[in-house]
């Protein structure tokens with residue numbers, strides 16, 4: 001049996017090697033490493049796939065920063081976020097002088113608990129920032145309703161959910177990241193659509209906002225050496241764009257491969273009373289950036305799997321409100337019991353496009369053996 005990886009970027013590369021190698025060579029020959037037509041080509045193709053405007057940038061964290069720069073909020077304005085995610089959301093808000101206000105998550109989906117959002121809204125609230133964690137969308141219809149009622153912006157952190165379909169009650173479908181005012185995406189190598197380095201993108205249906213974000217990502221540029229606003233330098237380079245353009249063609253296929261592996265886990269692990277499988281909803285597809293189970297004996301299980309050559313990861317071992325860096329926000333242990341409990345019980349199993357049945361069988365058999 002092949003070595004089991006948490007994610008298998010090299011194995012996936014081998015399935016597209018000739019195309020990717022050619023695409024990289026083309027960029028090298030052109031020597032247009034930055035701001036080339038390649039970047040615009042990729043943006044156009046991703047925009048067609050998502051049916052929205054796309055502005056690429058340096059990484060997913062920059063995408064979040066650009067989104068909030070474009071919204072022109074005032075220092076001290078409040079933004080509602082989840083404490084169970086990667087650090088980028090809280091980091092960007094604090095860097096920008098905005099005030100993150102945490103709302104606990106749903107125990108089954110790990111996403112922000114939409115029923116608690118209205119309680120957190122104050123006259124200073126300006127935006128809601130849901131994260132579509134592990135590949136599954138938060139309850140966007142409820143979030144959009146609250147946002148509309150209180151005149152708030154909705155910025156989606158779709159970094160883990162590129163390609164996920166969201167289903168509205170009326171049957172309309174939209175892709176994760178294209179539902180709110182602005183969506184943010186990362187092309188970090190292990191993401192659903194991963195570059196061979198850093199990359200990010202901002203999505204918006206609003207053409208005016210898209211142009212503002214494009215200018216902000218390019219030093220606030222209006223025309224050549226004319227600067228209209230204070231911006232940053234954040235761009236996707238041409239080699240990454242060329243690689244992503246090849247990989248985008250296979251994104252739906254790659255998502256199907258993840259979903260197939262997830263189905264195997266579902267079918268073979270359900271009924272094990274010691275673990276809880278990832279919860280599903282009627283409103284969101286799941287594209288399984290991660291397949292994350294919950295177990296009281298999480299740490300022991302992780303060690304056991306390791307001893308059998310099976311990697312697993314804890315996303316995330318600490319809730320965001322409990323980090324030293326954000327102590328000044330004034331939160332304490334016990335404030336968000338669901339998120340805090342999850343940090344002690346979650347375990348993400350190997351999940352990628354190259355897992356075969358033999359590997360999956362070995363993984364589930366060892367999990368069963370442990371219990």
Ligand SMILES: *Cc1c(COP(=O)(O)O)cnc(C)c1O
Pocket residue numbers: 059060061062085086088089131157159160185186187188198199200
């Ligand atoms: C990966 C990720 C980010 C940050 O993306 P970078 O490209 O590493 O800056 C932000 N939020 C979430 C939820 C992520 O998974």
